[in-house]
Amino acid sequence: MRQLLALAAGLVVLASSACSAPAPPRSGAPSTTPTGPATLPAPTGDRPVATTALYLTDTSRPDPWDLDADTRQLKVTLWYPTEQRDGQRAPYMTPKESELLLKGSGIANTPYDTLSTTRTNAVKDAEPAGRRLALVVLSAGFTKPVSTLTSLAEDLAGRGYLVAGIDHTHESHATTLSDGRIAECLACDSDTDPGFGPRVVQGRAADVSFVLDRLTSTWKHSGLIDRSKIAMAGQSIGGAATLAAMVKDPRIRAGIDMDGTTYARIPKNGLSRPFMFIGSPQHIPGGRDTSWERDWKLLTGWKRWLVVTNTEHQSFTDLPLLANALGIGPAPGILPAARSAELTRTYVAAFLDRHLGSQRQPLLDRPSPRYPEVTFCPTTCGIP
Template structure:
């Protein structure tokens, strides 16, 4: 099973393409909306809650508090789907020893923090998100983790990112990948959908479609390697098929 956490104020539907692709490969995928953090979270019965946190979260410390709250959400979802009230129909298809997590932006920070707090999660992916909770990415205990982000903001020379600190704390299998021409939302469905509507941003060199393919290829390779034990040469180093992707070794 793979859990997915979206960016701050974003609905889970911004990661639909990744969810669909992983499901097509045989994963149970749980994409999570975080109540009061999304612009609109709909519940059965028609009740819709808005993003109350959008008006209250500004500082890094407040974003760290958001991450800690999300960790509780993710652990709750794991418990519900493996042994709780929702486990009935899924208990025979979920292997509780093979659970992964990924997220975009603050959802990536949530992935790392959930792994620190919940040993049931075996591997994690951060898509272009800083970590906020300090020390960054500490406490994973050697479990595999991959960071995939925009070259302009998440390279080793970038001044505003905490990825260098996170890299030092990751002591298991790890990858730091950056994508030339990408921007923050290149790892979600938004640029691809904008392109379909003729709303592509000419200031972003990487097309929405190409961003989607890169994200799909590396995320699926990561989980296939670490949850299913399938060899993935794509993760061994730079590939001519993906010239935009650089393997960072700070």
């Protein structure tokens, strides 16, 4: 079905069965007066953060959505630690990208360039600092640019990670290519086709492997990457793509699915690398989305299944942080945007620190009184 957008915390909730378990209709949050530009929360790490964009072309395969393109063009946004504290902050997105995203999302009560004014924390094009950085790949939800995961990406970079966010061309409302052209959402015309979800995640897995090839070989700073420490995380269909990419590419040592219905077939002998599900109550055992329960049995390594109460599908993205700027009030009973961002950052970082940094993380061993919203489903939801 066509994407219905309502930001979590009352802003946009994806309702496509191809991207996550179907969300029930919401009554909608009240419109309010826009408060001016949104400001993303500062990274919690001790490193200054920078960002830059790479434009890559895979000549080995055609674009899966544009039948006239015999190569696959991708935009990759990198976030990383730097020594440079001063300088121009990177734009959240361009005015045209903001316009196409808001139009595609059906949000019309605010100027279409609003999201281009969002204030980020990363210095544009500063030189990276550090050596032997662990690499984390990010993949966003269907119709969304990877910029909607900027708060998480900046936080990880401030903690010392190199983050590579992939814009999967023609799967979001707007991706700006190297020559300035805007690639729009051609895949949106196919989202009711049989097998759409598996098709998307397999294509994204191919995108990820290609990006890893290029980052670890021809990128000018490839020597910074610790190739033994690569992980991936994604939201919605990006979370599903994380599992698909891990099945396909053994270089990905650990993975996180943030509220995404899964589609990849896990081999019968299981997937033994660390994996974490973290999502909204739709993923409780016996809930509307049963894919996690199905795949849990085939995850044979370290694993966690976390459900966060009072969250929606987009609670694990920047979108709740942008609600006030778009003049949309909070949805009743949903966690405040700052709290959902804190929970997402905290648990994702703990997982990566444990599995890429070999650091003990008691937070992942049992429920925490500091984060009572987080339920450990393997121990409290009756799953063996």
